[in-house]
Amino acid sequence: MRSAGNFRYDINGLRAWAVVAVVLYHFGFSCFSGGFVGVDVFFVISGYLMTGIILGALAAPSGFSFWSFYLARARRILPALLMLCAVLLALGWFLLLPSDYQRLGKHVWGSVLFTSNRMFMKEAGYFDVASHDKWLLHTWSLSVEWQFYLLFPVLLVAAWRWFGGRRWLLPLLGALALASLGYCLVLALKAPSKAFYFFPARAWELLAGGVVFLIQSRWQPSSRQSIWIERTGMALIIGALLLITPQIRWPGLPSLIPVGGAALVLLARRDRALLTANALAQWLGTRSYSIYLWHWPLVVALTYFELSMQPLAVAAALLLTLLLGHLSYHWIEQPSGRRLGQLRPLVATALVVIAVVIVAGPAKVIRNAEFAHRLPEAVQRVAAERDNHNPRLGECDARTQCQYGGPNTRAIVLGDSHGQAIVNAIVASLPEPDDGVLFIGTSGCPIIFGAQLDSPKQEVCQKILSRLQQTQASLLPGTPVIVISRTSYYVFGGLEGEADVTPHKPVLYFTKPQDRPSEWLLKQYREHYVETACALAANHPLYLVRPTPEMGVRVPEALGLALLFKRERKLFVSREAYQQRHAFVSQVQDVASKQCGARILDPIPYLCDDQQCSASHKGRPMYYDDDHLSEFGNRFLVPMFRPIFSEHSMGEGHVYQHGEDRQKPL
CATH class of the missing domain: 3.40.50 (Rossmann fold)
Structure with a gap:
């Protein structure tokens, strides 16, 4: 059964599964130990949709326009992302310690310019706790997708013209996907963090979506075949969510499981499947991008304010994620996309560029400036001890x-x-x-x-x-x-x-x-x-x-925050x-x-004294993190x-x- 028009209930429902998996994993639900594979599912969906959009335009009488393609992607991604970054910069002025605020400025700059994956690749690994205090860590996947958007149309347009249509596109994309997968597997052994963040090591997942689209243009499964293909695909995805753990080298051969599962669901094209077409999945799917954007800063906030182990705080953050996702979808995503789409391309492009400059400009300044009087001097003095290392x-x-x-x-x-x-x-x-x-x-x-x-x-x-x-x-x-x-x-x-x-x-x-x-x-x-x-x-x-x-907690940050919010805080470990x-x-x-x-x-x-080992001496941190002496x-x-x-x-x-x-x- 097919949906009316171009809307695909199966794709929308698959987005819901992907975003729920990622959100619950990041909020610490142990039953979703492999929830991070939701991003891999998103990549397959994106590759599938972009292939359809580009090839559809190439086959149309008006032809393919790079300008129209890139502007459409910017209308889709940038408004909500820019709003998130602006809100974080504004709140960070009052709530973040100096080095944290500078780092936020750096990450906002990389996020809005879609280079954050390379930025994070040079820092701690995705699964390291050191990465989980970065307010925009999740934008690495948007950067990978945008890099795909930049290169993929060039590839398809060139191949379309050289090969005279889509005849050789399937073997071409298949070969490139295999080459990228091979590179990913080799890189995962030598440089796991690079394999995780680097676009060439992730391109095969996006190309897999393109391969599925091209297969569908040549072969359509029967209704009975579609049922079993879709069920097999969902079983692979659910199995990956429940059984894969961060200890497995990722991405690697196991990443074929969720990628293969997503590919099968797309291939089946079952718009009325129970797991993807139900009302809850559709509600979540339409808001999946905004939910994804807003959930991670709330996860970081729980850690930053030491609330991540309090169930009520986690539950409140989850509800706030859904609320912010809903508001962002209705107040930012839809209106901005619709209004920019009604403008002439030149005007819409100018507005997008201006909006990026308005956010990226202050981020660049914040990245390099200390703003010495932004916080009380005592707070800054304590927080500065995080840099007092060898x-x-x-x-x-x-x-x-x-x-x-x-x-x-x-x-x-x-x-x-x-x-x-x-x-x-x-x-x-x-x-x-x-x-x-x-x-x-x-x-x-x-x-x-x-x-x-x-x-x-x-x-x-x-x-x-x-x-x-x-x-x-x-x-x-x-x-x-x-x-x-x-x-x-x-x-x-x-x-x-x-x-x-x-x-x-x-x-x-x-x-x-x-x-x-x-x-x-x-x-x-x-x-x-x-x-x-x-x-x-x-x-x-x-x-x-x-x-x-x-000490178990990062001492300068913990003491600095306590001073900032005028709370008494004594950090120590008992003898x-x-x-x-x-x-x-x-x-x-x-x-x-x-x-x-x-x-x-x-x-x-x-x-230490007779009872405890203190983390500070006369209010000054003795550690630059949680276990290294300053x-x-x-x-x-x-x-x-x-x-x-x-x-x-x-x-x-x-x-x-x-x-x-x-x-x-x-």
């Missing part, structure tokens, strides 16, 4: 080896990002101005020989560990070696809300990746850690630093919670101390490192706790 962090993380301080190397520091966060405290403890330390390591890489990582850092970490294992014996023999890592993280995973998409999942393994810290993994960890310590201690005085307390988190690693370090002669450095007496915070550890370089070294196995020399954070 000034050579980016440089040395990429190089994996750096000399800090003077040229006279007095110690070798081996570590990950926690080592990088603390290394300048060691430099500050050196007795002479020409003294320095050599840092070896990179973020996310534990100093444990034989360790493998279930993370993108695997390749670079293996190079570091292999080279270190081969050269450490001859590397400045007799020079003290200090090992500083986020040791517990690698075997027990991150805390709730951290960059692990699955909290408590081990990052490290020795034979195969693990979903939980099994007894076998703990045994292997203990053995390899002690073996590594003994190998290092054979040629160097070895110092193992106990783990840094982890009991610290000891529970790190009991296993502390026991392993004690074994290394006993068997290898390693010496233990314990930061707890310098960072350049202010790490100075509390200078007395802990100073005895390493004193004339009277302490005995093997000693835990340094100079209570009389430490400062107490408040």
Whole structure:
């Protein structure tokens, strides 16, 4: 059964499924673990519709107009997007901390110019929690679609003219789709974030829609065939929504499931199918674009104001998503599209360009300006601590080896990002101005020989560990070696809300990746850690630093927001919670101390009182995020490192706790 006119109930209903999946996934509904595949479904729909629009115009007597095509796409996408960006910039003036507001300006600029996918590709990965405080992260998909809109008409028009019509278009689009898929699969192994955001790696999903359209022009399934094709397609989509998880490398071969499902639903053309043609699906489908636009900033707001774990707040945000989507559809999408369509193309184009400039211009200014008096000085001072990290962090993380301080190397520091966060405290403890330390390591890489990582850092970490294992014996023999890592993280995973998409999942393994810290993994960890310590201690005085307390929330932002909204906020972790988190690693370090002669450095007496480890000292954050000490915070550890370089070294196995020399954070 077909709908009257050109309206496709099946496509509209498929949009509803896609947007509901994405929204519920982003709001944290665990039953929709694969909800992010809704974007893949949108891509297939978009490719299908654009192919039909372009080929229809090419076959018409008036021919295809690039200007008309691009203007129609701008009328469809830009009004609601520009309104969203304008609202965020206005609210951000009052509610966002300085660096957050600057970043919003940067992302608005990329979003309205449809380059945000490349912008986000250079930042954190889509599934990382670090990405989930970006108010316009979801616009990456709009940028991919717009890049498709720019290139696809050129391809089809050229092929139409060269091949004399649509005869060779199906094999051409099929070949390009396969090439893009192959590129995507290769890229997913080497650079997952690039595979996710990069248009050439996503083009196959849009081209799949074009392939379906061309197949339909040659073959139409019977009514009975359509039923089973549509049911199979919906089963694939629903299966993907429920069974696929962010831990699966995405996009990759599994992405064929939702893409294939969407293609089958489009191929079936069942306008009265129960799952897509019902009234609720049609209501959601017509508003799917606006719902998609407005839902993500509300998700970020829940996180920003620390409401994401409160069910009532989540429910209110969901209802607000539907309300804003409905209002945006009726007040922005429809009126603007209709009125721009009634104007002459030149006038409509001029209005669109002016609207883009009105939003992009201020965004450009905000991106580069600090607006020193926008917020109270105390708020800005606290928030600025998020940038008070090792000034050579980016440089040395990429190089994996750096000399800090003077040229006279007095110690070798081996570590990950926690080592990088603390290394300048060691430099500050050196007795002479020409003294320095050599840092070896990179973020996310534990100093444990034989360790493998279930993370993108695997390749670079293996190079570091292999080279270190081969050269450490001859590397400045007799020079003290200090090992500083986020040791517990690698075997027990991150805390709730951290960059692990699955909290408590081990990052490290020795034979195969693990979903939980099994007894076998703990045994292997203990053995390899002690073996590594003994190998290092054979040629160097070895110092193992106990783990840094982890706060679980980004300290400068949390304290800055508390000041902004005049709320009292004390951030700390109890010593009991610290000891529970790190009991296993502390026991392993004690074994290394006993068997290898390693010496233990314990930061707890310098960072904590008898009950708790505070995140601030006299109101000033000691961390630049949730678990890395800032350049202010790490100075509390200078007395802990100073005895390493004193004339009277302490005995093997000693835990340094100079209570009389430490400062107490408040």
